[in-house]
Amino acid sequence: MAQCSINDCHGTSRSRGMCNKHYASWWLSTKGRMSERRPYTKRVVGALCSVEECSVLAGRRGLCDAHYTRLRRYGDVNAFKRPSRARCLECGDRAAARQLCKKHYQASVANPKRQQDRSALRSAYARHTGGACDLCGAPDAKYLDHDHGHCPGTIGCAECIRGALCQACNLLEGTIKAALSKGVITEVSGPLAEYLANPPFQRWWGERADGGSLAA
Secondary structure, three states: OOEOOOOOOOOEOOEOOEOHHHHHHHHHOHHHHHHHOOOOOOOOOOOEOOOOOOOOEOOHHHOOHHHHHHHHHHOOOOOOOOOOOOEOOOOOOEOOEOOEOHHHHHHHOOOHHHHHHHHHHHHHHHHHHOOOOOOOOOOOOOEEEEOOOOOOOOOOOOOOEEEEEOHHHHHHHHHHHHHHHHOOOOOOOOHHHHHHHOOHHHHHHHHOOOOOOOOO
């Protein structure tokens, strides 16, 4: 066993080449403590954050709470959390529901006036078609299909509604459109192609350009 490096000491070396007694004496001395410990920065009451253009009062390490948190989490006072991938289709802000931010979601879905307008359009068009599906002719067409590129969300307007569909045709139309957008298929044929190219609702709405009442 190595001996203590202190002169005239025959104790066994335990740490830093010193025995326990001389190591404790060294550590308790002013020289030992100040050479090993991290320099202490005195907190100045009322001082501002050290980050440029930040006017918030400083806390730990001369930083405000926000910049100190960024430093701890990301290692940089100017770093931000990775933005969410879900973005509003209207404005690009963080999406809250159905690919819309809170503002546009409430405007498109939770707006009572817009829901009333949609209900009036549904009733008037059902009177025109007899409630039949525009694709298969089934008598339970309860879904108003619309162009989501024009009106994101579940409620469309008179300018983007294509027609009334039954549940089966509505699911089929959505599935085929998703396959088109992903490149799984390149074209659509048959009644669906005619429906998308020349929407029956838009033909009916164009005939009402004279301003006829929806209640008629």
